[in-house]
Amino acid sequence: MAASKVPSRLLPFSQKQKFVCLRCQWTTRRSASTYTIETDLSEDVVPDSSLLTPQPDQDIVTAWDPVQRSRNRKRQLPPSRYKFRPPRYYRGPLHPHQPPSPSSPNSRLFVPGPFSLPRLQQTYTSTLAPDLLSLLYTHHPPGTLPGPTGQRLRGWDNTSPYHKNRPLRGPRGRAVLPLMKRPITFRNIPRLEKIVVHHVIRSSDNRDSSYLHVAGMILQAVTNVRATVCKARHSIAxxxxxxxxxxxxxxxxxxxEDMYCFLSKVVDVVMPRIKEYKGVSGGSGDGSGNLAFGLQPSAVGMFPEVEVNYDMYPPKMIPSVDVMVCTTATNDRDARVLLSSMGIPFHGKHAN
Amino acid sequence: MALQCSAPRIPIRVTSKIQISHQQVRHATLLRRPKRPYTFTQLVTLSDGSTFTHRTTSPAPVYKSTKDTRNTALWNPSSQKLLNVEADEAGRLRAFRERFGRGWDAGAMNTRDQETGEVKEGQEESQPQEDNLMDLISGYGFDAEEKGEAKGVREGKERSGKRTGGER
Structure with missing residues (x-):
């Protein structure tokens, strides 16, 4: 490698010859590898190489004793001399000072954790996951194939000559394709993916930002996560x-960790205390394994974190909260089985 | 194949050079440190005495719940203790019913009082319960209807023709 970077005019003649392999000399055909470096290098490229710089003087080498130097030092170096400090700004991929990756503890974006193994998570891995697998598993005996699946995209019946070469149509009655149903194996047992807790501010409260602040405080207290504010996506006069x-x-x-803590808190403590609670509506769900339910302001006030200092919050500003539970299940039925195994009761007719 | 060979070749221009703009750009994205609320470890004691810890923002070290999944009927559907049975030791509610109506219930209350008074064996115990249930199923609607206390909704009643059976 080092030799190839050195311009060939600096090399002795014998080495110049080495670059051309024997086969190429016989065939007398010029291939890409036989181009001499001199012809490739343009005038912009500096021919000097750092490899050609001379060694430092012997005096400098003998005088260089970093250990002795540090021993002679009277006081410790300031932390800025030996501690790595990540850059405050990301200035693009070509900047020499690059921030470390967010997973590195040095990074400014680093989030430590998890600090505990929540009870619900332990229950899931030890008990619920095997149970769910046996509940949701469909066995096909060897040699038999699962039945034919319905077509996802609808074709055209060739009643008209104009149907030829038409692309397939989407499903009837909706714009988006439903998710594919995978057979449940030990690899894809439905599990919790994330939970989004949100509170939509009423338009009449929009002038007064205090509703926003109280809702944000309560959300943070309840979920252990800093709440973010969502802005309007469209202008409507x-x-x-x-x-x-x-x-x-x-x-x-x-x-x-936060997700499991929140869900177990809701199930164990909050839901049983709601007056006349029937359970989550069985019709909830978006058809692709994400279920949602709401909690009234009275229920939000029953969270242990809110209850501890309930007087801190103005009573009329305590928000109602929507909880969206995203699971890796591809249909609502599996997601409902998962959540009911975690203790969420469902009532009414179960959709899907 | 022949057609492909005879077709003129379109030269593909490969631009592998990195485009470096000559104008100076000073974009800098501030890397904000993520905000995280302080969390404590809290010991949650459920109403049956079982405990577990969890991370929470509440600084209280112990949370003792009085009402949770362990003593709510919705989560314990088979528990007799949690069923909503009224305490009527003095018999005043029964007396009220005997005087002002719901005569079917008064009889059931009588038998239930006797049952609780003396413990019977399993086989014998199940028999009167079944009787009671059968009474409830068969007798309730008709009795009440005869007395004019309840609207007659019978199982065999035909539904309106809007939704025909076997849809769902």
């Missing part, structure tokens, strides 16, 4: 909404 300016909702996205 009638509702006095401005795009990217008007605050519409507060939300907190939970994953991992």
């Amino acid at each position: 009638n509702f006095k909404m401005t795009k990217d300016v008007t605050a519409m909702a507060v939300k907190a996205e939970l994953k991992g």
Whole structure:
């Protein structure tokens, strides 16, 4: 490698010859490898190489004793001399000072954790997952194939000559394709993916930002996650909404440890205390394994974290909260089985 | 194949050079440290005495719940203790019913009182319960209807023709 970077005119003649292999000399055909470096290098490229710089003087080499130097030092170096400090700004991929990756503890974006193994997570791995597998598993005896699946995209019946070469149509009655149904194996047992807790601020409360603040505080207290404010996506003059300016909702996205803690808290403590509670509506769900339920302000006040200092919050500003549970199940039925195994009761007719 | 060979070849221009703009751009994205609320470890004691710890923002070290999944009927459908049975030791509610109606219930209350008074064996115990249930199923609607206390909704009643059976 080092030799190939050195311009050939600096090399002795014998080495110059080495670059051309024997086979190429016989065939007398010039291939890409036989181009001499001199012809390739343009004038812009500096011919000097760092490899050709001379060694430092012997005096410098003998005088260089970093260990002795540090021993002679009277006081310790300031931390800025030996501690790595990540850059405050990301200045693009070509900047010499690059921030470390977010998974590195040095990074400014690093989030430590998890600090505990929540009870619900342990229950899931030890008990629920095997049970779910045996509940949801469909066995096909060897030699038999599962039955034919219905077509996802509808074809055209060739009643008209114009149907030829037409692309397939989408499903009837909706714009999006439903998710594929995979057979459940030990690899894809439905599990919790994330939980989004959010509160949409009523348009009449929009002028007063205190509703936003109280909702954000309560969401943070309840979920252990800093709540973020969602801004309006469209400008609507009638509702006095401005795009990217008007605050519409507060939300907190939970994953991992926080997610399990929150769900077990809701199931174990909050839901049983709701008056006349029948359970989550069986019709909830978006058809692709994500279920949602709501909690009234009275229920939100029953969270242990809110209850501890209930007087801190103005009673009329305590928000109602929507909880969206995203699971890796591909249909609502599997997701409902998962959540009911975790203790969420369902009532009414079960959709899907 | 022949057609492909005879077709003129379109030269493909490969631009592998990195485009470096000559204008100076000073974009810098501030890397904000993520905000995380302080969390404590809390010991949750459920109403049956079982405990577990979890991370929470509440600084209280112990949370003792009085009402949770362990003592709520919705999560314990088979528990007799949690069923909503009224305490009527003095018999005042029964007396009220005997005087002002719901005569079917008064009889059931009588038998239930006797049952609780003396413990019978399993086989014998199940028999009167079944009788009671059968009474409830068969007798309730008709009795009440005869007395004019309840609207008659019978099983055999035909539904309106809007939704024909076997849809769902």
